[in-house]
Amino acid sequence: MNPRKRMVAGRRTKVIPLSLDATFFFERAVQSLDRYHYDKALKYFRRAVEYEPDNPVNHCNMAGILSEMGRYEESNDILNSVLERIDPGMTECHYYLANNYANMELFEAAEASLVTYLENDPDGQFLDEADELLDLLVYELKRPTKLSTIKAKESLYEHDKARELLEAGRFSEAVRLLEDILVQKPDFLAARNNLGLAYYYMGLFDKSVQTIGEVLKAEPGNLHALCNLAIFYQHVNRREDLASLLGLLKKTIPIHPEHVFKLGTTMGIVGEHREAYVHFTRLLRKGELSAEPSLHHFAAVASANIGRFDEAERHWLQARRLDASPAVADFYLGKLAKVRQGEASPPTQYHYHMPFDEQFREWEKHPERISETLKKDPLVRSSFFWALRHGDRRTKMQVIQALGLVADEEVIEALKAFLVDAEEEDDLKRVAVLVLRSIGVEDALAVVFDGRPLMLDARRRSARLPVWDSDWQGVLEQAMERMAGRYDVVQQHDMMTLWVDYLSRVYPDVPKLRNAAGWAAALEYWTAKMHRRSITYAELMDVYGASQGSISRYAGRIDEACGIREKLKLTNRAFQDRI
Incomplete structure (x- = not known):
């Protein structure tokens, strides 16, 4: 064998065969569309149809290109072929026909196709557009269109x-x-x-x-x-x-x-x-x-x-x-x-609002804007509900507090559902309970803590607080952190309720909370008293690192506003009477 021929034959064995199928021609058609080469796109769509003649999507793609090119009659031939031969159930083809006929100023034919669409299409994907086209036909034909029913308008x-x-x-x-x-x-x-x-x-x-x-x-x-x-x-x-x-x-x-x-x-x-x-x-x-x-x-x-x-x-x-x-x-x-300067990647946010983290940074500067935005923008609301379910811990904490500023039924239901989700962290649920109480939800709350279902009763009625302050949250978090493992869930819930009750009673004259540890210790002090647990200021000093004078002073302020000592006396007296 000639060496040259052997070399050529060897090369041929390395050639990768080109797979000509519907997908190949479809991709070529899309590339042509990208370059606005409609003639080429049409040619490739025709080849895709040749390879998959029973696929109605290929036919409709070809009809759509013809319609965009103004070749309405050819587009209609294809659409009719789909309805007669391939898939009679593709009722949207009747709507496409009606549009083509209207563009050809064949208004009687457009009306017939539109009526067929409206009377047979169960989903109503083009109902709004069909109404507009119906108005045009009524104007052009100078008479109303007779419709026996609009199938999609049931319900x-x-x-x-x-x-x-x-x-x-x-x-x-x-x-x-x-x-x-x-x-x-x-x-x-x-x-x-x-x-x-x-x-x-x-x-x-x-x-x-x-x-x-x-x-x-x-x-x-x-x-x-x-x-x-x-x-x-x-x-x-x-x-x-x-x-x-x-x-x-x-x-x-x-x-x-x-x-x-x-x-x-x-x-x-x-x-x-x-x-x-x-x-x-x-x-x-x-x-x-x-x-x-x-x-x-x-x-x-x-x-x-x-x-x-x-x-x-x-x-x-x-x-x-x-x-x-x-x-x-x-x-x-x-x-x-x-x-452009290579300092950032291109944004991928296809919703027309600022990214979630950026919105939070803006709202931290202007917290009064949160409520208005959440009430007016459903996309932002949906991003909040999504973040409540799927965000990280920090984001969930931010969302729970922000939702409290809206306080409508949607928010209340979302937070209640959050409380019974066994996968969520208990600390986040405690914040959700606090927010629900602070916005005036007074009924019993079902909650899953540590994998156990519980019912938390509303022990006190609280006036609604307008905005939850980060300093108030700081006191609460210190108390929750120190009481964790030493007090049960109900007792911690009563501590949170007491804190909201105090803030509600003194608002707007809430004192400066520079000593968060002292206030947290005072909350534990009264929580222990309410549950008949022995507690001393010395013990609290060791746990919180606050002075006895501070704890005593803040406990006195809470008692002055909420009347806890007097309520405990009445409770003890009633208990003694029962004995």
């Missing part, structure tokens, strides 16, 4: 109310309403999807994943559910599950702006910034949602993470111009300047 009023509760950050109320809706209509997938979100916002991860799984079992291609699940997996670091799910999401090219926004945001949150950049740029290029400062923020974050710093700056400047309160945009512009 829709309650569902709309639940969505409003979610947007307002009233998650537990939304959960109750959504659960009631699903008892009546278990196949209402949009309600089940929102229930999964509500669980997630409350930090109930396992329930949220289970609920979203139920949606996907009924409809494997539900984009909202897939995106929600991807974010859930990201938060708990389930990398293999996330990777598998992302493989599917990367193949999805949504048609409707709401879906583009949802998918783009999801891709950004899970760290797929280049994918997110493509989706956000697509929205801005078409003018969709371009007046929303949050969209420019999302585009800026994606741009910064793929090295397009000039674009990131332009987007944050636009967000600043559009937002009446430019603090968020200013923060990220400052962050970008540090990124």
